Amino acid sequence: MTRYDAIVIGAGHNGLTAAGVLARGGRRVLVLEKNAGLGGAAAGYEIAPGFQAPRYAHLLHAWHPQIEKQLDLAANGLSFARRDLPTLALAEDGAHVVIEGGAARLLSGAAHPDAAAYATLHRRLVRFAGVLSAKLLETPPQFHRPDWRDLASLAKLGFDVRRLGAADAREFLRVLLSNARDVILDEIGDGPLAGALALDAVMGGHTGPRSPGTALTLLYRLAQGGGRHLPKGGMAAFCTALAQSAQSHGAEIRRSAGVAAVTVENDRVTGVLLDSGETLGAPVVLSSLDTRTTLALTGVEHFDAEAVRRVRHIRCKGATAKINLALSGLPAFTGVDPDDLTGRILVAPSVQSLETGFDAVKYGELPAHPALEVLIPSRLDPTLVDGGGHVMSIIVQYVPYHLKDGWTAGARERLAATVLDLLERHAPGLRSLIVAQDVLTPLDIERETGAPGGHWHHGELAVDQMLTLRPVNGMARYALPVGGLYLCGAAAHPGGDIIGAAGHNAARQAMKAPQTKTEGHAA
């Protein structure tokens, strides 16, 4: 039996990050990926011959620069087509808004009436987000028998809040648990600008802008200033760089190697059993899968019933679909110069439209007015397409996992038609450019990436499932109760999006623990 110091299950960006950190720590690491391709939800693929598209995630959002540096990703081939992409928020009446960080203006060149208020709001939110973003690369503190690090972390959080100043600290605590809609519309009028900010708060989640706790998700999205970056060569190149970074320090990556079980003896992991029947030994196993799947692979009997109950009740209903298009040319958006199509293009006309859009998900229906985040990555990075075409990547918010009548071929077509109709109102003739088209429902996301419920974050990113409560109380420090078993994916703190922090933190935590723990010392 081949033995490793650590086995990482899943070669998504978190799994690869964990492998990179472990390999740099001198551990002999093996990464196991059930799919033929790497990247998980950050994978890229060829949608049509000569067209490279991002499969699911299409940007690095809040990607942590410290991890980028630690893993030498630049040396391993990561570069950016553009950092800090601008946002174009489309308006029904043609008064489109261009947003660059805290600066908002009308595309026509005129000043946005809410520009000053928006700048103030944005600055304040980024400041608040900064208080919390310090926690992204930390293992959540434990309240039950805290050690000095836990106390220091909590003290620092308290200190950081105080340092905002009396007025802002009060405001921080006031908005922290409130909803995105109130935080935004208290300051600016409803419209595409407000809609763009609200979409940040709800994208990928099973929430509307009025859902409690969405102010916190908005702050989460604004960590590191909220910038979104487009890797050169697309998401595929980003994953390749992560893989190379790990491999350059000796990590092995095996593709098409699904894990059938995590093996346990005397309350400690001993390795994994592959679908092929092969067993691999390691004293440490890190799972980038969701918590429930990890428990199932390990065997429910190894977890106390209360822990299993908490995991069973993780709120995890995906509400986001993906549509990828290969286009024969650049679509013409009415009133928009092709030079202004380099960033995110949003169809989220107002906060109110998002809230009513959420209804479809609540009732298991196809959305009549989904919100869209559209990206034409080939506009910035021509290498993605051989020849003259373009690829368009569309994130469709408010598509239910449980569609009332099931996800039939007809339902997929109706979803695509709704989205294309919506886009054609701004880009007439878009349909005539389509060379190839993929509709990926939350069900597909679950099947391909393992994300339960098709949920990007392997669990709703909400206040009751964050920090010391992520994924559940008692499992928030990456180590699961079975000795040597760790969570290293989006299910763990700090959660989803392409941040890499979960993988990084889990690997660091796994390296801290002695390689052999004694019986009864596991939790």
Added chain:
Amino acid sequence: MTAHTLEKLLPQGTTAPRPMVQRGLAPSPFDARLRPLNLHQDWMPWAGYLSARRFDSVEAEYFAIRNQATLFDISPMHKYRVTGPDAERVMNRLMTRDVRKLKPGRVGYSLWCDEDGYVIDDGTLFRFGDDDFRLCCQEPQYAWLLDIAWGFDVQVHEESDEIAGLSLQGPTSFAVLEAAGLGQLATLKPFDVVKVDDDLTVSRTGFTGDLGYELWVPAEKALALWDRIWAAGHDFGLRPIGYAALDLARTEAGFVVCGVDFKSIHTALRPSRGRTPFELGADRLVDFSKGPFNGRRALLKHAKDGPRYQLVGLEIEGNKAPHSAYVYHRKKTEAGHITSTLWSPTCKRNIALAMLKAPYGVDVTGDLWVEIYHDKEGKWERIMAPAWIAERPFFRHTRRAATPPARF
């Protein structure tokens, strides 16, 4: 966009009356026989059922337990049937003891813990077959069993209302069975369970530390069973008893009662009020070698850290039972309190179960005192009586285990 209205969720055009629900305490399956026998109409609630506290005189009922034969209605006990291919695994996941060692046709006493190693309840586990168990216990456990069973291939069925139980205890209890035509049960050993016919299951179990049996039938067969045993018992001093008399006998036998001697962690007001099996003196019921079970990791830690409390048996000087009394060390430091007590007519001494706070009962076991308040011929009196830790059970008769059992 959606037409989800409350009306849509309700059946159209129905004006059916609400279903009848039982108000107050439910009559037990034996109610028709118990009611005329209960001279005092002295009832108490037990798991939603009307249960007799006493029929006539507690003393007479107590002495019947020790010298004759008695019938106690145990139908209100919570009863769960766990069946299916994973039934053994699920019961082993639940229990602190190794259920794999419990053979079909046997009954095991065990307790089970939450993730922090605190006792949820104790009870008897009947193993009818490889994949067929019945759990009898004091506290409702259906939701907990579903939690324990999640992810396993088993069915959990609540049969509390479907199965009637009758506890036949006392030195002449086998003679009664024999007179009732059940002489074949002579070979039944303690903790054996056997299916006598399609309806009747008998186990040699009980709560008195003496010879005794528990008889189980479908609820609708309860009265026929009662009549059969009642008629057979006429010459053997058979009496119905209430909980008051049983409580005396069980304390002598050293059995603990959930809710009296300890609090289930599921009803405790705060986590620290829970008790571990070690703290209840049930160390032998915890088997770390059997592999994973609920609370195992926490119990390993508890075993290492040592008990915070210790439930002990106490003997107290004098003849005044120290109900709810404080226990002191050197007459001045509070060491714990009495949870169950009586002046034992059989042992001829004052006995009690007491919950002591470590180090008392663990490292410090001598110089214990009990403060007793009592009414002495109309005058309120306080006694500081010496007490010493005694082996449990206080009473256990050799005829309890003799097989075949003596007639009397």
